[in-house]
Amino acid sequence: MNKQIFNKRSPILFKHFSRKGYALFACLGREVLIGMLSVATLTYAKADGISTRTYLADDSLSHEEVKLDEVVVTGSRAPLTALQSAKIVEVITREDIDRAEATTINDILKLTTGVDVRQRGSFGVQTDISINGGTFDQITILLNGVNISNPQTGHNAADFPVCIDDIERIEVLEGASARVVGSSAFSGAINIVTRCDDSSNIRVAANAGSFGTWDGNASVAIASGAWRNKVSGGYGQSDGGTQNSDFRKRQMFYQGTFSTLGLKLNWQAGAISKDYGASTFYSAKYNNQYEETRRYIASVGAELKPACKADGWLSTLTLTPTVYAHRNYDHYQLIKGMEGASAGENYHRLDVYGASLGMHFKWAAGTTALGADIRKESILSTAYGDYLAEEEYKNIHGSDRQYSRKGERTNTSLFAEHNILLGGFTLSAGLLAYYNSDINANMGVYPGIDISYRPNSNWKLYASWNEALRVPTYTDLYTSNSVQQGDVSLKPEKTSMFKIGAKYRTHGAELLVSGFYSHGKNMIDWVYETEEATKYHALNIGKIDNMGFTAEAILHLSELLPGGPLTRLKAGYAYIYQEHETDHQIYKSLYALEYLRHKFICSLDHKIWSKLSASWSLRWQQRMNGFHPYAKLDCKVMWTADNYRLYVMADNITSHRYYDIGGVKQPGIWIMAGGSIKFNL
Structure with missing residues (x-):
């Protein structure tokens, strides 16, 4: 049985991709900068056909933004x-x-x-x-x-x-x-x-x-x-x-x-x-x-x-x-x-x-x-x-x-x-x-x-x-x-x-x-x-x-x-x-x-315990033409796992009654609870 031999190389920095292990292959068909070398990736390349194992180094950009660059x-x-x-x-x-x-x-x-x-x-x-x-x-x-x-x-x-x-x-x-x-x-x-x-998958959500x-x-x-x-x-x-x-x-x-x-x-x-x-x-x-x-x-x-x-x-x-x-x-x-x-x-x-x-x-x-x-x-x-x-x-x-x-x-x-x-x-x-x-x-x-x-x-x-x-x-x-x-x-x-x-x-x-x-x-x-x-x-x-x-x-x-x-x-x-x-x-x-x-x-996101986290958001605005300024505070607490999520969220926590338009009065606090689950097929 043939065994792939991986060459030991120094770390290589992918400057415009996410830090996921599959990042290079998610961008097949595009020009990729590896160090100072410009290469065109193959249309039908496979992950197991690459003979050099790479270890991704930390760069100066956030994970989410680097991934977004190629969208x-x-x-x-x-x-x-x-x-x-x-x-x-x-x-x-x-x-x-x-x-x-x-x-x-x-x-x-x-x-x-x-x-x-x-x-x-x-x-x-x-x-x-x-x-x-x-x-x-x-x-x-x-x-x-x-x-x-x-x-x-x-x-x-x-x-x-x-x-x-x-x-x-x-x-x-x-x-x-x-x-x-x-x-x-x-x-x-x-x-x-x-x-x-x-x-292939099935997703179900309710709240x-x-x-x-x-x-x-x-x-x-x-x-x-x-x-x-x-x-x-x-x-x-x-x-x-x-x-x-x-x-x-x-x-x-x-x-x-x-x-x-x-x-x-x-x-x-x-x-x-x-x-x-x-x-x-x-x-x-x-x-x-x-x-x-x-x-x-x-x-x-x-x-x-x-x-x-x-x-x-x-x-x-x-x-x-x-x-x-x-x-x-x-x-x-x-x-x-x-x-x-x-x-x-x-x-x-x-x-x-x-x-x-x-x-x-x-x-x-x-x-x-x-x-x-x-x-x-x-x-x-x-x-x-x-x-x-x-x-x-x-x-x-x-x-x-x-x-x-x-x-x-x-x-x-x-x-x-x-x-x-x-x-x-x-x-x-x-x-x-x-x-x-x-x-x-x-x-x-x-x-x-x-x-x-x-x-x-x-x-x-x-x-x-x-x-x-x-x-x-x-x-x-x-x-x-x-x-x-x-x-x-x-x-x-x-x-x-x-x-x-x-x-x-x-x-x-x-x-x-x-x-x-x-x-x-x-x-x-x-x-x-x-x-x-x-x-x-x-x-x-x-x-x-x-x-x-x-x-x-x-x-x-x-x-x-x-x-x-x-x-x-x-x-x-x-x-x-x-x-x-x-x-x-x-x-x-x-x-x-x-x-x-x-x-x-x-907005502020923070961990609470294990897979439990919370997100808070505050919005303050002042509209012209006779509207009073108002502030609105919302919160979402969620448990996030690989294939399911559970959450409770509160809209307008302070229950401030405000107007966005004309005489349409907005409701006070609104609480919702729900979740979603994904089944892979």
Whole structure:
């Protein structure tokens, strides 16, 4: 029997990989720096075929950050890793999600310094998400890189068809990003990346707690050869922590991949439904509103290398076609149980479908990406859109009413980008050419440039300038009821944003500081124009300049103080100052001027005993436009084993009653207990 003989060598330092024993093989097909030697790893290398046993030496970077360096993030049209990216992309890892006092994606985003989460209902029933002082309509939401934003209203943007246990990481792209992810990324984008496991397993999770709340989800992952498939589903309900805030929600999600030489396929499909008491969500005058939403999504994409055996730039050519679609239903009652248009009941059906084709290739001057996307948006409604002829009315399933109005528009986007990587320098420059059939104007061009420089392994410096636009939603254009009035003549919002930043990492510590300035024109807001006004009007209010900075620091105490009880300390602060020059008299603003002036977050993780640990988080914030500042303290205590977790968590320990938006009062202390278990197949 042959026995592998291992040569004795001095320690070798892998500078950009995790310290796991399999780290080299997890990055096969990429260039690896071993000491001062640059080698290309083999496509089908095996661990037992390497004849030199290596002993990994300690380096100056944290385990989690080193592993993250090799993750390809959504910061450019061509694939760049977090280390290479010229744009600031904050990545919320699976480890961050596990330690957070969170039951929903929205709860996780609250702990991101530059993100503003305005919660209307508990457990993410309805949440408004914005970035760097923008509004909830000014960000793009992506699921595995596919745009699932809702052009009816950003209020429903957080209807995610995935459970929190499905998520691998969340990428937060701050700043105008039209040329990277599309026109609606006015102030940033959020990309939710799910995990499709490399081994077959079954996961089951459940929790229950205050106010009659309980929630459960399960998933099955099957991995066989080049195929990966995973299906998950969940159900949750609650009596709600405040009056008329009860809810029921259900979700299902399926994803799969197939990989072979020169071809990778990926697909996903999901559904989520919510029925909830909407309290005073849209008007403080009515405290018994009700809403039902349904969302169905599907997409198929590919990564194709048609000339993998060719020479020159053709050998690096990659095509990335994608087709996608989603349908959204929204049933709203101004007074729960009251039917008919005269009672404020509305039905909406939104359809979005599109296709994109991207390509990128390397050549002597760098990496170039080109592509196009065409997206059709259509709404059938009892309130939004142009009136249909009576013979064109569409029946509404489950109701004796009919859709009597329709709106539709087509968005066409062309993009070009070039990336240069030279030593520690990265330059990414490009533009988006965009045409919307509703704007009745020529195609607009929105350029941008991002630059980063790494003078050494500790520092990274950023600078960027980007332009973007945001087309009014159907709600902005057509709403007409007793408390709101839209405007079909609204112009698209436009912005020009500058951003700079610096990141420093050393053994056991990280620091990120960034600043931004955005100049917005034709900004859209819902306002009372006079003190006597009884309706909010949607208006292009004029110019808004947002400027501010964020600072974050993380201490990996388990590395600085090995063996001690404290493991991690994170603190962050965001400040925003706004100047506005309005074209109309404004007495009260509903959204655009209600930005966060101050936001401070702090979290501490520590061990208690054996596998028992705790995580604490504090959030303090002050919102403009008449809101009182508040502080909120949360805690999670968990027992973590290899294949199961148990936890108890308390949200709002001090039971402080606060307001995130309008007259929607948030509940006091909310306690949940639960766990999850994994069975390997």
